[in-house]
Amino acid sequence: MDLQRLEGILSRYACQPADLIPVLQDIQDSYNYLPKDELKVVAERLHLPLAQVFSVATFFTMFSLVPKGKHVCKVCVGTTCHLKGGQRLAESLSNRLGVDIGYTTKDMNFTLETVACLGSCAQAPVMMIDDTYYARVTVDKVPKILKKYQ
Numbered sequence: 001m002d003l004q005r006l007e008g009i010l011s012r013y014a015c016q017p018a019d020l021i022p023v024l025q026d027i028q029d030s031y032n033y034l035p036k037d038e039l040k041v042v043a044e045r046l047h048l049p050l051a052q053v054f055s056v057a058t059f060f061t062m063f064s065l066v067p068k069g070k071h072v073c074k075v076c077v078g079t080t081c082h083l084k085g086g087q088r089l090a091e092s093l094s095n096r097l098g099v100d101i102g103y104t105t106k107d108m109n110f111t112l113e114t115v116a117c118l119g120s121c122a123q124a125p126v127m128m129i130d131d132t133y134y135a136r137v138t139v140d141k142v143p144k145i146l147k148k149y150q
């Protein structure tokens with residue numbers, strides 16, 4: 001456990017129970033996931049039951065209990081994107097990255113996920129890598145997009 005890194009995060013807060021979500025967000029940003037040992041310390045320091053910390057950590061999709069890749073690729077397979085080839089796009093990414101949807105590449109560079117809607121239905125099919133949106137993505141655009149992150 002990297003206690004020094006965790007203490008750096010906790011030192012920014014008063015360590016009240018209400019700080020739980022912001023603390024978890026900072027840990028997620030720093031570690032790219034929520035390590036279980038760190039969650040035990042968070043529970044102690046915020047005076048919360050560990051079960052409550054895990055409950056919050058597993059409720060929100062922005063948190064992950066397993067390490068994610070350096071880049072998170074989210075492909076929309078919502079209704080509009082599905083009709084415009086979103087599933088085909090997800091399969092293409094899966095084949096090109098050599099990883100099933102929901103998993104992380106062996107080199108830890110990409111985590112591939114699907115989502116129900118990215119809120120840009122008019123530009124379907126849509127995908128995101130980290131904070132960058134890619135609109136009207138066709139399968140033939142995938143290699144050029146991925147190259148930016150390799």
Ligand code: FES
Pocket residue numbers: 076077078079080081082116117118119120121122124125126
């Ligand atoms: S269904 Fe894909 S952005 Fe809404």
